[in-house]
Amino acid sequence: MLSDVEIRRQAHPQSIGKIADRLGISHDLLLPYGREMAKVNSGRLLKTKGKQGRLVLISATTPTAAGEGKTTTSIGLGQALSRLGESVCLALREPSLGPCLGMKGGATGGGYSQLLPADRINLHFTGDFHAITSANNLLSAVIDNHIYQGNKLNIDPRRVLWRRVCDMNDRSLRHIVLGLGGKLQGIPREGGFDITAASEVMAMLCLAESQADLQQRLDKTLVAFDYDEKPVYAGQLKVTGAMLALLRDALHPNLVQTLEGVPALVHGGPFANIAHGCNSLIATRTALHCADWAITEAGFGFDLGAEKFFDIKCRLGGVDPVVVVLVTTCRALKLHGGQQKKHLGEKDLSALRRGLVNLDKHIENVLKFNKQPVVALNSFSGDPVAEVALIEARCRELDVPFALSDHFARGGEGAIALAEQVKQIADSAEPYKPLYELDLPVEEKVRTICREIYGAHDVAFTKQAEKDLRQIEVLDLEDLPVCIAKAPGSLSDDPKLIGRPRDFDVTVRSIQINSGAGFLVVLTGDILRMPGLPKHPAAENWSLSEDGSIDGLH
Structure with a gap:
């Protein structure tokens, strides 16, 4: 063939x-x-x-x-x-x-x-991925600039939730320090990159019903907390109009x-x-x-x-x-x-x-x-x-x-x-039935998915996850659906468990609030939002032919 x-x-x-x-x-x-x-x-x-x-x-x-x-x-x-x-x-x-x-x-x-x-x-x-990357990183730049220019919103640099993204597998960017180099280079803080596919902007674009709906989602995106533990949303930074402009096409x-x-x-x-x-x-x-x-x-x-x-x-x-x-x-x-x-x-x-x-x-x-x-x-x-x-x-x-x-x-x-x-x-299709109701506590939504779909015995929440659950309750976001981030190669959160694992527990490490997208991201096991490259990346096999086609891209 x-x-x-x-x-x-x-x-x-x-x-x-x-x-x-x-x-x-x-x-x-x-x-x-x-x-x-x-x-x-x-x-x-x-x-x-x-x-x-x-x-x-x-x-x-x-x-x-x-x-x-x-x-x-x-x-x-x-x-x-x-x-x-x-x-x-x-x-x-x-x-x-x-x-x-x-x-x-x-x-x-x-x-x-x-x-x-x-x-x-x-x-x-x-250019869709580039547009999403640009919109995401514009918000990142505006957050850091706002802190540098006087911080009217009183943002706590230690509680900035919004991360930069790039459409490349680059493990070296998972955790970084920004603002180094002196007074004129910004306020130093820890940060990091996710891959563009994991950006909340991507999730919002894929769930938006219209331009107006996307604008509302951008406005209500949680990006940080201030020194008084109050939430800061993207709309408060007055940049979502520009983000929407970047996402127009x-x-x-x-x-x-x-x-x-x-x-x-x-x-x-x-x-x-x-x-x-x-x-x-x-x-x-x-x-x-x-x-x-x-x-x-x-x-x-x-x-x-x-x-x-x-x-x-x-x-x-x-x-x-x-x-x-x-x-x-x-x-x-x-x-x-x-x-x-x-x-x-x-x-x-x-x-x-x-x-x-x-x-x-x-x-x-x-x-x-x-x-x-x-x-x-x-x-x-x-x-x-x-x-x-x-x-x-x-x-x-x-x-x-x-x-x-x-x-x-x-x-x-x-x-x-x-x-x-x-x-x-x-011809004989019936309406779908959701797995859980939205008024269930977040812990029960997670347990329902892990037990019913993965086949887990129970779910263990770390201290950080329990802290996140309390924050979700304070912000009155408990009625959101959950989006579990898990190892894809196993029904469990351990990629080594093949077939149909039984009698295992799922460990929830933390829970991220995606208020713009309209769901809670539940991070389990060792899952990462920025992949790395393998020892021999597929890129090693690529070449450009004289007719402009790319050999090695399968």
Whole structure:
């Protein structure tokens, strides 16, 4: 099979105007970025009469080093529905530059289920991440300048909560000291950087319903406390108008296409292990407005991204999927059963049987939200027939629909069976049921997620977390949903515990208030909001060809 880059070189993408035509989007609502990309003025578009499309959520079993392929499956399913004569639009997250250059590589699918233009989407795209970085760091600069220029708001430099961001994996910036160099260089204090995908500005943009809503969210963002222990909000610094101006174009979703010409709105990119893991609400609503089927995904496994999709995005945004597709692979389940990565190409039914418990737990979790899962087995070349049969038999035993999907090698044609399963189940969909009620105490919300979704025995709160809980109570923010930051590679908060861990406790280290985004970030275990690079970053394999394409970006 050809490489991803070779497949892209042979592609013949349509003009972005023709892609807009497929969705009924008038060209006067497009802000083109060359021939193959455009922003869509969704504010004007959503005021027009549109469709009431059905939403499909793509999730997965717990991530492994073998990869599961949610994005590739999303694209393949969209192409398959299109081949069946359906009107469809994808609504996906934007890749973060840091992981593209680090361990993950590109995030635009693969094989014959890719987004185009892949290199531009993965690198800079239409500048949304840069805009979010600039808006975030403008607020940081204004906070430090305010303290330096007399500190009228009486901000305690030791209690500044707002951190700078950059879209790069750089562990050296996690903890820094600012203002060194003398009297003219500012007030010295400790600070640090998060990755842009973890910025609260990213979370706000992805949950905002409109420009006015984003402005309100920016205004009420908690950034610090003063010397009298009173909260300081971004609106008090009179900078949110400028932040909104920097985010003007970033608020509009980006229109691109798949290899087979299926429209895709790619917008927003919060990580699911440290943020809410979903693309923008505006893009999702736009896809539902323009097509009969909208396909979206939530980051990492169902325990992380999909739980937040239901308990945060669906609750705040009023959307509700008709089907949940659980993506898994033979290789991933064998890893959960203890098989070593170097032997993944070998048949091992014993390891696969042991690893099936991970799939079992995720199926249980989907049902907790009153949704019917479809298990999509993402096919790899050389998957033993007996292993495929074993997974299908387990699904049959649990009365869960199953589809073997070969979209990587065959594009939409390879996902026809999955598309037919999705169409069949969608007709009997029931409204989703949230996992917890918002009036529960914060500790109980956290315990509910950890016990019900992760399978934990209990939750331990550190002294810092208990202090944070008291602060949340003082600020009267207890009715906010919770966004748990957790290791993605395990159902527990310990990435070494594979499969389906039992009888473990989750440790809550601290709780951060994201009042603008409208949720509380619960930090567990050793989770970090700024990743580091691996020993051999993916960037080592990149090169620029004479035709302008990037080799090594997968």
